[in-house]
Amino acid sequence: MANVVFDNVWKIYPDGTEAVKELDLEIEDGEFVILVGPSGCGKSTALRMVAGLEDISRGELRIGEKVVNDLTPKERDIAMVFQSYALYPHMSVRDNMGFALKLAKIDKDEINRRVEEAAEILDLTEFLDRKPKALSGGQRQRVAMGRAIVRNPQAFLMDEPLSNLDAKLRVQMRSEIAQLQQNLGVTTIYVTHDQVEAMTMGDRVAVLKKGVLQQAEAPQRLYDKPDNLFVAGFIGSPSMNLMEADLESNPGGNPILRVGEQTLEVPEEAMAEYPRVRDKVGGKVAAGIRPEHSFIPDASTPEGGTLRGDVRLVEALGSEVLVHVATQASPVVTEDMREAVDDEEAFARMEESGATGGMDMTFRFDPSFTPKVGDTLEVGVQRHRMHFFDLDDGQALR
Amino acid sequence: MRASSDRRRGNAPDQGDDATAAGTPSEPATAPVTPDGGAAGRRAILKRRIAQVAMHVLLVIGALVTLVPFLWIVIASTHPTSGIFSRPPNLLPGDFLLQNLANLQAMTGFARVVFNSVLIAGAFTVIGVVVCSMAGYGLAKHRFKGRGVVLATVLLTIMVPYHVLTVPLFQLMSEIGWINTYQAAILPFIANAFGIFLMRQSFLSFPDELIEAARVDGAGELRIFYRIVLPAVRPSLAALVIWLFIFQWNNFLWPLLVLTTQDMYTIPVALSSLIGLSRIDYGAIMTGTAIAVIPVMIVFLFFQRQFISGLLGGSVRG
Numbered sequence: 266m267a268n269v270v271f272d273n274v275w276k277i278y279p280d281g282t283e284a285v286k287e288l289d290l291e292i293e294d295g296e297f298v299i300l301v302g303p304s305g306c307g308k309s310t311a312l313r314m315v316a317g318l319e320d321i322s323r324g325e326l327r328i329g330e331k332v333v334n335d336l337t338p339k340e341r342d343i344a345m346v347f348q349s350y351a352l353y354p355h356m357s358v359r360d361n362m363g364f365a366l367k368l369a370k371i372d373k374d375e376i377n378r379r380v381e382e383a384a385e386i387l388d389l390t391e392f393l394d395r396k397p398k399a400l401s402g403g404q405r406q407r408v409a410m411g412r413a414i415v416r417n418p419q420a421f422l423m424d425e426p427l428s429n430l431d432a433k434l435r436v437q438m439r440s441e442i443a444q445l446q447q448n449l450g451v452t453t454i455y456v457t458h459d460q461v462e463a464m465t466m467g468d469r470v471a472v473l474k475k476g477v478l479q480q481a482e483a484p485q486r487l488y489d490k491p492d493n494l495f496v497a498g499f500i501g502s503p504s505m506n507l508m509e510a511d512l513e514s515n516p517g518g519n520p521i522l523r524v525g526e527q528t529l530e531v532p533e534e535a536m537a538e539y540p541r542v543r544d545k546v547g548g549k550v551a552a553g554i555r556p557e558h559s560f561i562p563d564a565s566t567p568e569g570g571t572l573r574g575d576v577r578l579v580e581a582l583g584s585e586v587l588v589h590v591a592t593q594a595s596p597v598v599t600e601d602m603r604e605a606v607d608d609e610e611a612f613a614r615m616e617e618s619g620a621t622g623g624m625d626m627t628f629r630f631d632p633s634f635t636p637k638v639g640d641t642l643e644v645g646v647q648r649h650r651m652h653f654f655d656l657d658d659g660q661a662l663r
Numbered sequence: 664m665r666a667s668s669d670r671r672r673g674n675a676p677d678q679g680d681d682a683t684a685a686g687t688p689s690e691p692a693t694a695p696v697t698p699d700g701g702a703a704g705r706r707a708i709l710k711r712r713i714a715q716v717a718m719h720v721l722l723v724i725g726a727l728v729t730l731v732p733f734l735w736i737v738i739a740s741t742h743p744t745s746g747i748f749s750r751p752p753n754l755l756p757g758d759f760l761l762q763n764l765a766n767l768q769a770m771t772g773f774a775r776v777v778f779n780s781v782l783i784a785g786a787f788t789v790i791g792v793v794v795c796s797m798a799g800y801g802l803a804k805h806r807f808k809g810r811g812v813v814l815a816t817v818l819l820t821i822m823v824p825y826h827v828l829t830v831p832l833f834q835l836m837s838e839i840g841w842i843n844t845y846q847a848a849i850l851p852f853i854a855n856a857f858g859i860f861l862m863r864q865s866f867l868s869f870p871d872e873l874i875e876a877a878r879v880d881g882a883g884e885l886r887i888f889y890r891i892v893l894p895a896v897r898p899s900l901a902a903l904v905i906w907l908f909i910f911q912w913n914n915f916l917w918p919l920l921v922l923t924t925q926d927m928y929t930i931p932v933a934l935s936s937l938i939g940l941s942r943i944d945y946g947a948i949m950t951g952t953a954i955a956v957i958p959v960m961i962v963f964l965f966f967q968r969q970f971i972s973g974l975l976g977g978s979v980r981g
Contacts, residue, residue, distance in 0.1 A: 318875050339881040351876035355894040365880035412880075 267329025267419040268294045274324035284310040286476040295450045299467035303607035307476035308456045344413035345422040350405045352397040359393040362411045383411040403434045421453040494659035498605030505553040506626040508594035514546045525593020530569040534649035541662035551597045553652035559628040562645035576640045596624040601659040739949040763950040776933040783848045787911040799862025820856045847921040865899035901969030930955045
């Protein structure tokens, strides 16, 4: 096992496309790091560079302190699990799992022992003599995992290995992979565009946008303290409500945000977290509220702590209810948000609602709360948990 | 409504509307039918039967057109020339086969000729399969500068008529002293443009991820090619084997030009040499022709089993 270090790594294709730019990331020995980002962000390219399937244009890639830029995949001692499983169709499960060991000229008995041990761990023993076509999607995925673990490599590389499974199996395999990685303690780089996988599986999540690393933190920290608008908009499902608002001075108090006809006072805790907000008084900022940082206001709720709007949609999910409220706020429609939304149609709708001056915000409530579509709702905002970003460069106003 | 609910319960889709409408899923077409539906159903069944009969008649005609000449060759090979042209024609096998064989051997050294043909067609096929599949793989799966130009050039050679090439090729063979050698008969047409294109097309649909998985597993390029990629394109490979073998087995013009002595002749050349100005031994020619068909049939019957699709089942998603 070994650490993996990206040291100012670039990937530039012959047509000039810069798929990965200036990537600096150190993955500790035994760490489970998730690379996440919208399609085309360079996460798979970065992973393939570690595997040796893509050349490195600039910079240095080290596995276990050894520079591997010019080494073939064979010489890197890594194992990879592909999105499509990539099982050899004409070989049995046993041969698929043992293929790499056979190439490494390992003793036949040792190969059998390792394959059977891996099959035992992955619950594949009874399928060892079957061909891949006789297996279900979940079993094929397990074989792909087995093929990686029998090798006892320096690092596991996983390229969206669960994206072809149905939702239920994905949840099951998600926890199995996380558990397996913990037990084996092998350095793992896992690529996904699924936020839930990103948040639940890894020790650390590295978020990429257009080939540039945005932030690499533990999942909760990433969620709680996004460094920029893109990370704030991308991480979280439903995503953070991000609005463009005027920041007005408040003599004798903290600045206030103007949201249409309403105002939200920025509390002391938020000012301490985002001190540069003060520099933006008189201008505009991007302010974010996570859906769960809301509540049903009561008489004790201070003025300037709520947002009002008409209920557009109520999604009862059993454990919670998501309420979409049409507010007077303006959505943030910067390039960061276009990337974070990763859906041209949805972004066009945001731009449209920005032009007409109003946006739908999503709030998460206890399932006992069941507003009706069309109701006018007053939603309390946990203002001390709000986030603030510079509209120009997208950086958090910390 | 009734029909649709029956279908939901698993009624066989080919039972016909009448049965579906009237019967339960376990009751096939024996159930009573409504008068309107019954007449329409009978008409549909009649139409289907007529279509089936017509198709079978056409297939039988096609089979006869294909098989009768072969049958005639086999029958004719058992008669002397006079028996072949007798009136009414002999439609039953005669007893002159061994004599025809002896004549053929005496006139052409036919055993050697068959050996030459098997050797030349066999070697051509083996080398051709290796060359075409490797070239096709390179053009399909390896990115290199000028790949498009190479492919276009390969395809352009299909447009150059075979006969145009014979003169310069003969000159080349002559200059390197290969006239009347096996290599002269085998090598010039090894890099077959059609074969390369056929293999390229089948490699194109081979998933890149399997190749990458093998690379990560530690396999070298050659091992990936023969251990991972080739087994997945067996149907195309079988088609290529059949095509190359039949091409060379029946090849007449090029062997006629470069093979100059009787002991080097292939079957088509040897049989053509029997057609002289004076007397033509049709019995011997027919015997040689009948023998010539046997290896082609063996190759075809053996490799046609490889025409099985779905070899990639389960390897990748979907």
